[in-house]
Amino acid sequence: xxxxxxxxxxxxxxxALMARVPEGALMQRAAAGLAAACANALGAGGGVYxxxxxxxxxxxxxxxxxxxxxxxxxRRGAGVTAVLVAPQKAHRGGLxxxxxxxxxxxxxxxxxxxxxxxxxDLVLDGIVGIGGKGGLRPEAVPVAEAAHASRAVVVAxxxxxxxxxxxxxxxxxxxxxxxxxxxxxxxxxxxxxxAAGYAGALRLVDIGLGPDLAGTPPDLEAxxxxxxxxxxxxxxxxxxxxxRGVVGVVAGSERYPGAAVLAVAxxxxxxxxxxxxxxxxxxxxxxxxxxxxxxAGPPHKAGRVQAWVVGPGLGDGPEARRAVDDVLASDVPVxxxxxGLRLLDRAVVRSRTAGTVLTPHAGEAAALLGVAxxxxxxxxxxxxxxxxxxxxxxALLKGxxxxxxxxxxxxxxxxxxxGTSWLxxxxxxxxxxxxTGSLLAAGLAPRxxxxxxxxxxxxxxxxxxxxxxxxxxxxxxAAALPGAWRDIRS
Numbered sequence: 454x455x456x457x458x459x460x461x462x463x464x465x466x467x468x469a470l471m472a473r474v475p476e477g478a479l480m481q482r483a484a485a486g487l488a489a490a491c492a493n494a495l496g497a498g499g500g501v502y503x504x505x506x507x508x509x510x511x512x513x514x515x516x517x518x519x520x521x522x523x524x525x526x527x528r529r530g531a532g533v534t535a536v537l538v539a540p541q542k543a544h545r546g547g548l549x550x551x552x553x554x555x556x557x558x559x560x561x562x563x564x565x566x567x568x569x570x571x572x573x574d575l576v577l578d579g580i581v582g583i584g585g586k587g588g589l590r591p592e593a594v595p596v597a598e599a600a601h602a603s604r605a606v607v608v609a610x611x612x613x614x615x616x617x618x619x620x621x622x623x624x625x626x627x628x629x630x631x632x633x634x635x636x637x638x639x640x641x642x643x644x645x646x647x648a649a650g651y652a653g654a655l656r657l658v659d660i661g662l663g664p665d666l667a668g669t670p671p672d673l674e675a676x677x678x679x680x681x682x683x684x685x686x687x688x689x690x691x692x693x694x695x696x697r698g699v700v701g702v703v704a705g706s707e708r709y710p711g712a713a714v715l716a717v718a719x720x721x722x723x724x725x726x727x728x729x730x731x732x733x734x735x736x737x738x739x740x741x742x743x744x745x746x747x748x749a750g751p752p753h754k755a756g757r758v759q760a761w762v763v764g765p766g767l768g769d770g771p772e773a774r775r776a777v778d779d780v781l782a783s784d785v786p787v788x789x790x791x792x793g794l795r796l797l798d799r800a801v802v803r804s805r806t807a808g809t810v811l812t813p814h815a816g817e818a819a820a821l822l823g824v825a826x827x828x829x830x831x832x833x834x835x836x837x838x839x840x841x842x843x844x845x846x847x848a849l850l851k852g853x854x855x856x857x858x859x860x861x862x863x864x865x866x867x868x869x870x871x872g873t874s875w876l877x878x879x880x881x882x883x884x885x886x887x888x889t890g891s892l893l894a895a896g897l898a899p900r901x902x903x904x905x906x907x908x909x910x911x912x913x914x915x916x917x918x919x920x921x922x923x924x925x926x927x928x929x930x931a932a933a934l935p936g937a938w939r940d941i942r943s
Contacts, residue, residue, distance in 0.1 A: 454680050455870070456671035457639040460583050460618050466637065466665035477546070479660050480514065483636045484521035486658030487577075487610060490634045491526060494606045495575055502530035507573040507605070508551075509596055509628075510535050511580040511614070512542030518636075519579025519610050520547025527554035534559060536566045538580050538593050561592070570599040575606045578628045580614035583640060588625015589615040601629045609633040612643055613651040619672070621645030622832050629653075637662035641673045644868050645834050646853045673834070675868045681908050682941050686724060686895035697726030698894030701758035702887065703750075703776050704765040705734030712766025712791070714741050715880045718931035719887025720762065721745070723909065724938075725894055728887075731755045731776070732767075752779045760786045762890035764793020765883040781805065786893040786902075788812060790886040794821060802844045808899035809846035812886060818850055834866060847899035849889070849907060851882060857903045867904045871911030875918040880927030885910045888934070912937040 458466075471479055492501050508523040510516040520535060524547070527533040533556035537543045540560050548558055559566070570576055578600070580593050589597055593614065600607045607630045612618050615627025618640040633652040635643060637660045642648040688697050700720045705713025713734030720728045721742060728745050730738045735747040748755040752763075763780040767773045769792055777796040780787055786808040789797060794817050802809050811821075815833075818840055819826040829836045833856055840848040841858035850856045855869040889906030897905065910930065917925040917933040 454677055455639060455644075455675040456865070457641045457644055457673040458666060458669070459672045460640065462666070462669055462672070463583065463637060463640070463662070466662045469665040470661055474661075480517055480521060482660040483518045483658060484525060486636070486660070487518060487522040487608075487634045488525035490632065490656050490658070491522065491575060491577065491608055492529070494608060494632060501526055504531045504574045505572060506531045506533045506575045506577065507570050508533060508535040508577045509580050509593070509600070510537060510543060510547075511593070512539045513544070513582050515582030515610055516579045517544030517547040519577050520544055520551050522577060522610070523556050524550040524554040527551065527556040533557070534569060536561065536569065536596060538596070561596070566596050567599040570596055570605070571603045573603060573605040575608065576600040576603065577608050577610065578614050578630060579610040580628065583611055583618040585614065586617065588623070588627055594626045597626060597628045607631045607653075609652065611635050612640055613648070616642050616648035616651050618642045620832055620834050621648040623647050623651065627651050632656060634658055636660050638666060641834060644673060644675065644854065645856070647831065649854060670863060671865050673868055674865045675870045676904055676908055677870070678941050681905050684897060684901050684905050685938070685941065686892065686897065692726075694726030695757070695759075697724065698759045698891065698896065699727045699729060699757060700725045700887075700890045700894040701729045701731060701752060701755055701761045701780075702890065703731045703752055703761065703763040703780055704767060704883065704886075705732045705737070706766055706768040706773070707733050708768065709766030710734035710737040711880060712883045713738050715883035715927050715931065716762055716765045716887040716890075717742055717745055718928060719884035719934070720891040721887075722931050722934035723888040723891035723906070725891040729755045729758055750776065752776060753783065758785060758894065759896070760788070760890050760893035762788045762790070762886050764790040765886055767792040769795055781809075783807070786810070786899060788886055788890045788893060790882060791817075797821070797844075799844055802846055808893070809844070810849060810889060810893070810899050810903050811840065811844060811846050812849040812851060812882070812889070812903070813840070814851045814882070818848075837866060847903055849903040851885070855907045855911070857900060857907065859900045864900070867900070869904070869907040869911055871908050871915065873911060873914050873918065873922075875922060875925050876911065876914045876930070878925065878927055881910070881914070881930055884927050884931045887931075909934060909937055909941075912940065916940070
């Protein structure tokens with residue numbers, strides 16, 4: 454499992470470790486790993502020798518890491534120039550090491566820093582460390598923009614300058630890196646958009662923080678194949694459809710019968726023992742899935758289920774509202790999506806004794822919280838936590854980085870690592886609802902069901918899109934589920 458810790462937790466671990474090792478040891482470990490990553494990045498263009506390297510350095514330890522790295526590259530034959538964005542606060546030890554190694558240090562007043570950056574083969578961003586808040590200061594913006602516009606490989610030290618390490622927010626100008634080399638552990642901002650979009654490829658350098666982070670819950674975690682494989686429900690020899698899980702699907706309308714078909718497809722392909730469909734799309738559902746059990750409703754008369762999915766393509770009329778209320782009155786886990794989210798009563802959701810999963814996109818989450826969509830997109834981590842807390846439910850916030858938050862305090866938010874832009878297609882969310890509902894019916898806890906559902910959904914889209922990527926439709930994602938399942942279990 455990939456985990457990320459807050460700045461406060463990382464700094465506490467660093468302090469504990471620094472008390473046990475020689476002064477400067479952590480910085481040298483970081484610089485060694487960073488220099489190796491830079492050398493690899495330069496390898497395709499001829500290697501380190503004679504490469505033109507520009508180090509953009511600010512103040513503090515982050516600047517020190519960058520300067521010591523520049524010194525290591527200079528000793529290997531690179532032409533290294535450090536542009537001191539904050540000359541009076543430059544790390545003295547790192548600056549001295551760079552000069553001894555044959556590098557030079559300049560300020561924007563000494564040279565045309567923008568032109569220098571444009572001629573570089575590699576630009577090392579050490580302007581701001583993990584404690585930085587807000588965007589870049591005005592004096593750093595020209596060189597950051599020049600780095601982005603240049604042909605140089607841009608490598609960020611620990612995280613791109615100008616992004617928020619804890620939240621993933623970008624509140625102004627920031628460095629756009631091709632690669633970020635981070636130390637000790639991942640930081641949430643490296644994994645959550647919009648900041649993740651500035652980080653490029655991620656490389657983690659182990660500096661020895663593991664023992665001092667052990668036992669501390671991370672702020673963010675991302676499941677990997679092995680984690681998902683351990684959670685996937687697999688039928689046993691004596692299993693029947695009820696032991697495997699029966700999921701009820703209340704979806705679709707005369708206007709949107711396809712939503713019913715796609716939600717049922719996701720549920721069946723994700724391992725449900727049976728699917729009970731309730732709604733006006735029965736004819737369309739049976740035409741595609743004759744194994745589905747259909748009912749005219751209401752939901753509570755449809756028969757035994759272990760979980761409900763309600764909302765995709767449901768509309769917002771009186772019958773839709775009654776269906777949502779009926780499902781929420783049940784004593785089994787419920788997933789609410791799409792139109793169902795607009796018909797929720799917050800007090801009813803909070804009063805439920807069985808688990809509830811809400812699966813909004815940014816616009817729907819904004820409506821539920823009474824904020825602008827732009828606010829949700831700018832601070833996804835904060836808003837998925839707020840949503841889970843406000844409704845006392847597991848919240849799955851769909852988007853470029855899908856997040857899953859538990860209503861229980863202190864539980865790490867989960868990030869889905871399998872997402873792909875090919876999922877931005879009509880009906881894909883309906884398939885996700887069916888997948889996750891099936892996992893709920895199989896007995897997975899809401900947080901696990903939502904996390905595994907998102908993982909399967911994203912991986913299925915990748916399988917359907919193929920190794921080089923190609924357009925996929927929502928039904929392709931559902932059809933690719935068995936292949937994704939096999940890939941995880943193998």
